Amino acid sequence: MNRPFITREHLKVLIKVLKSSCDEFIAPRREHLTDIVFGDAKTGGGELPDYDGNSVISPRAFLLPQTEPLFEIKSARRSELAPIEDKRTRVFYGVRPCDIKALVLMREFFIEREFADEPYKTKMGRSTFIALACSKRCSAKAFCDEMGAGPVAKSGFDLQMRAVSRGYIIDIGSEKGEKIVGENKRLFKRASPQDEKEAKAVLKDFTKEPEKIDYKKLAKTMANDSVEPSVWDDIGQRCVICSGCVTLCPTCGCFSVVDRISGDRGERLRYCDGCPYAGFTRMAGGSAPFPLHKDHIRRFFEHKLNHDVDRYGTPSCVGCARCIETCPGNISIRKLIREAVK
Numbered sequence: 056m057n058r059p060f061i062t063r064e065h066l067k068v069l070i071k072v073l074k075s076s077c078d079e080f081i082a083p084r085r086e087h088l089t090d091i092v093f094g095d096a097k098t099g100g101g102e103l104p105d106y107d108g109n110s111v112i113s114p115r116a117f118l119l120p121q122t123e124p125l126f127e128i129k130s131a132r133r134s135e136l137a138p139i140e141d142k143r144t145r146v147f148y149g150v151r152p153c154d155i156k157a158l159v160l161m162r163e164f165f166i167e168r169e170f171a172d173e174p175y176k177t178k179m180g181r182s183t184f185i186a187l188a189c190s191k192r193c194s195a196k197a198f199c200d201e202m203g204a205g206p207v208a209k210s211g212f213d214l215q216m217r218a219v220s221r222g223y224i225i226d227i228g229s230e231k232g233e234k235i236v237g238e239n240k241r242l243f244k245r246a247s248p249q250d251e252k253e254a255k256a257v258l259k260d261f262t263k264e265p266e267k268i269d270y271k272k273l274a275k276t277m278a279n280d281s282v283e284p285s286v287w288d289d290i291g292q293r294c295v296i297c298s299g300c301v302t303l304c305p306t307c308g309c310f311s312v313v314d315r316i317s318g319d320r321g322e323r324l325r326y327c328d329g330c331p332y333a334g335f336t337r338m339a340g341g342s343a344p345f346p347l348h349k350d351h352i353r354r355f356f357e358h359k360l361n362h363d364v365d366r367y368g369t370p371s372c373v374g375c376a377r378c379i380e381t382c383p384g385n386i387s388i389r390k391l392i393r394e395a396v397k
């Protein structure tokens with residue numbers, strides 16, 4: 056049977072229904088004339104049903120914010136703590152496939168481990184993800200297709216929309232997605248063979264078979280320390296430690312915690328941390344196993360292209376190119392991959 060289909064008019068109605076079903080409707084909107092950013096459209100409005108390109112910051116920012124309170128310290132003296140729970144339900148609308156894949160990878164790190172990260176797990180459990188497949192490459196530097204993350208998401212979404220001229224073909228990715236379609240039957244019909252044909256045709260920007268990267272070979276090259284030392288020297292010289300890469304990367308999940316105490320009371324916060332910082336792996340007593348700056352930024356690449364292949368069997372880069380676009384040193388993970396496996 057053909058997949059569900061929704062017209063642009065009915066999509067507006069569905070958005071209203073979804074907005075009323077959650078505490079926050081996290082959707083794309085425009086800022087500074089052209090930039091796409093995600094925000095809560097229940098309070099801010101201005102959501103875009105569709106858009107070109109990708110957001111400056113990924114929706115990760117709502118699941119792992121830069122700073123997040125974890126506990127209230129009711130009494131430091133008596134070690135009395137009360138967890139701060141984020142109970143809001145969220146619908147993430149219009150998320151690009153690369154960012155959906157990033158959330159699948161983040162799930163491995165935060166949820167599918169021996170000890171799940173409860174704040175992250177709770178937020179994910181209360182969230183619904185509506186993906187928006189790409190019909191154009193979002194930037195000349197993006198390489199989602201080479202990383203198996205785009206232009207269409209394979210999993211990790213509840214619903215996925217694929218634009219065609221009459222509206223959107225819908226992929227159902229979960230029971231939650233099935234329920235949304237089931238409860239709003241009047242808004243959906245079935246995609247026609249012509250819609251399906253068009254959905255294939257709009258992927259023409261991506262039809263050229265992407266150059267396959269041998270991730271295992273790449274990880275091995277890194278693990279054996281066989282990348283030309285001059286490559287790390289160049290990267291180390293060009294990195295100005297602005298932290299743009301780790302701040303914008305949708306798969307960066309490293310954090311640290313700090314207690315803010317005033318008198319006997321306070322709170323424990325977690326904040327995003329990152330490989331480029333000199334203090335990231337500084338140990339108790341002050342010793343630094345990686346004293347050189349080129350080693351700090353090297354960690355960013357080693358983590359994504361070597362350690363995560365070892366741990367999860369796949370690199371944790373989705374080819375969104377945010378780190379490349381933002382880097383003042385013009386450092387490119389895509390070029391590094393090519394240099395490392397040439």
Ligand code: SF4
Nearest residue numbers: 294295297298300382
């Ligand atoms: S964006 Fe570039 S300059 Fe900034 S920390 Fe990352 S690698 Fe260094």
Ligand code: SF4
Nearest residue numbers: 304372373375376378
């Ligand atoms: S490493 Fe760069 S290209 Fe890869 S997912 Fe992170 S920001 Fe995107």
